[in-house]
Amino acid sequence: MKRPTITDIAREAGVSKGAVSYALNGRPGVSEATRHRITAIARELGWEPSETARALSGVRAGAVGMVLDRPADVLGVEPVFLALLTGIQRELGPASLILQVAPDHAAELEVYRRWHGERRAGGVLLTGPRRDDDRIAELPRIGLPAVALGGPLGCPGVPSVRVDDAAAVGEVLGYLAALGHRRVAWVTGPGVLVQTRVRAEAFAAVAGRLGLAGARTVHTDHSGEGGVAATRRLLAGSRPPTALLYDTDVLAVAGITALRELGLAVPDDVSVVAWDDSALCRLVRPALTAVRRPVAEFGALAVSVLRDLMTGGDPGDVRTSPPSLVTRGSTGPARPGP
């Protein structure tokens, strides 16, 4: 009950191995009649190509690889990870995803080199891109096609797939401004991440445009405790913010908990917005107003761009469909301040 090989097909069809290879790969060298006969036999025998053998003979692999810095750091956000995975796999179809954890960028590049050398992966998805990321410089040199998830724009050879966070920032701030908020603070992750940076810059720009003088950005390590501390610090100052934006759902929950302990009501005293929508945002009370990003689409799009790159295309940077703001109970009119 071994799986059939092209040799079996060749024997059955009365042709050579080479002819079968040409026929099944849709390349010239065999007549249409023979091609049909061969594909019919292949289907009948239930033949499927051996990725292993293909890889060994130097053909680009179809599998996609992904290295995680530290699992918890993927894109800076935990719960989003599974949605991302779903999208990736949906677009990947029968091809498989190879996952590996690497402690640092050097080790990560080593993994890329191995994957490429062995042709185990034909391309990779780059997670958690940073400013001046050495990986982005090195990958084209290795020759391994790569797509940066939420990465910097305009990198030659390494296209980025992004969610239009800037637009979302605009929408959120516009919404909050319309509610009368002037002092808005943004509790976000490590500043080295491109994603964080993009949001922070958009935040500053939009706040400037809307004339929100009291806009502030606070960087944390994305941990709940960090979020709590940042919230306390922000509220302790003079002229505290009337609206808070959090980078994750867990961070936002930590935030409203901290606010409640400070004796502040949400949304009466302070409004809260979470960055990624989730079941948690719906379930908590007050339910969290959140930015819903098309994360699964993001993953799927990344794979399709990578595929394009792998087949010789030269896709530029790409955007998903725009994120949307889901308003719930955690936001309301600003309390008239001093």
Next chain:
Amino acid sequence: MKRPTITDIAREAGVSKGAVSYALNGRPGVSEATRHRITAIARELGWEPSETARALSGVRAGAVGMVLDRPADVLGVEPVFLALLTGIQRELGPASLILQVAPDHAAELEVYRRWHGERRAGGVLLTGPRRDDDRIAELPRIGLPAVALGGPLGCPGVPSVRVDDAAAVGEVLGYLAALGHRRVAWVTGPGVLVQTRVRAEAFAAVAGRLGLAGARTVHTDHSGEGGVAATRRLLAGSRPPTALLYDTDVLAVAGITALRELGLAVPDDVSVVAWDDSALCRLVRPALTAVRRPVAEFGALAVSVLRDLMTGGDPGDVRTSPPSLVTRGSTGPARPGP
């Protein structure tokens, strides 16, 4: 700058390819002197074996595969997934994990067959095992070593790795009983999952032993909404429970939110326990008393058992270190009932 092959090493050492192969694999057929010379040259050249070539020549692969039903269903719990992944990868070391999503068990088995046929994976971790799982019957037939994550005990050929949930159930119920709780309800996931079943059975058994007459189990689909509905239903009955156990942290948060909306205080009116501890449990108020399971250890252990199985061992079912109960603010003395 191609990577070196054993042919390069052979040329350098002045021996044949075969000798190099024997030497590097630590098998008889070469003298100790030659072996040393060859390994030295291999190290110097920076040689690393090509998994691809090895796979093609029929050697068992070292990589481990894992198929996800639907990502969100892995072990029934989302946040745990990343911790699991961390543990798996820690034990896996430089070997890589191959991940694939399959819509149903038939497709999943097809993936296993392909992986095994191509020797892409030398073994697999089985997720979300069920009672009378057809995969567990089929995998030994395919010949692919497999370890069931939290699976049924005593399956010939497919060892299980488990966390001792029964002990945890005992601890939780003992703790609640000591606080005076008699009517305890368990809000859990789909009954087909072995994991859920084990907990439910332990729950019933322990409740019986402790004489908790009002113990009840409610199955949900693991969604937050399902948890809310179950909570409402439980509290609406006559003689409602004074303590609630939830299968996930998100479920528990949904639960305390629902309780608050029903006008019930936690823990004064009702105590709440979450099954898997997480940042969320610490951050929410009242902070959630939770069962902390060694999830990363669980993943690592599964890989090490799988490795044993892959190298011809016959490991039986294995347990992780015991889970522990972390008491926080969401549990307290039972309110004297009617």
Next chain:
DNA sequence: GGCACGTGATGAACCGGTCAAGCACTGGGG
């Protein structure tokens, strides 16, 4: 001295594909 035997090595086949080179056959143009 002849023979069996263990050791250490070699050479070649093999895994399942890809692909360049070669070859037989056909048809058209000069």
Next chain:
DNA sequence: CCCCAGTGCTTGACCGGTTCATCACGTGCC
């Protein structure tokens, strides 16, 4: 009629390992 180009297929090398059959070379024993 011959040459050439194109079509359709075969042959065989190759990718980087593993493994089996074989063999040369001492060594020990009768």
